[in-house]
Amino acid sequence: KAGVTQTPRYLIKTRGQQVTLSCSPISGHRSVSWYQQTPGQGLQFLFEYFSETQRNKGNFPGRFSGRQFSNSRSEMNVSTLELGDSALYLCASRYDLRTGSEQYFGPGTRLTVT
């Protein structure tokens, strides 16, 4: 079974631009979560989608948004990029929303904002 895939793997953008990251979950998984990893703040939860609906959201500004499609693939968008948005963005998928439903992570997208 193929794992979680994220595209692109690396991205360089300029301050003020916007960016869209993509995540394809493991086949059969209906939940996709997004996390941001930075040296200063560590790994932080952004949001989770299940069956095309946002189920939970972390403490991030409205510039960070996402969506999920009917095939469970998800995209994350960041508008008006700031230097502090430079981070590794990780996507994770799981089968459902039960507590014990294990999350499988993709390799991440490394975003650099200059």
Next chain:
Amino acid sequence: DQQVKQNSPSLSVQEGRISILNCDYTNSMFDYFLWYKKYPAEGPTFLISISSIKDKNEDGRFTVFLNKSAKHLSLHIVPSQPGDSAVYFCAPYTDKLIFGTGTRLQVFP
């Protein structure tokens, strides 16, 4: 505020010995905990979990201990192997994973 702390940023252990990674949390409502391992340029990989109804869970070389009264978890790896060298994250689960600060484990021959 940091709800999950792993006070040792790094740990160095000889191959074959025991590695003990610690994690402290502040929220007494946490009742399900996971440990993840992360290699550079890869996403975190699930290692082992524990529910608050237990105080110990074992999976091969990995054992997690939970002390709810002390709000403390520990991950034991026995015996440690060079391939275990990675960053380890403790992560309580509520309706989302809340990752700790991580501990970098280095296992040397």
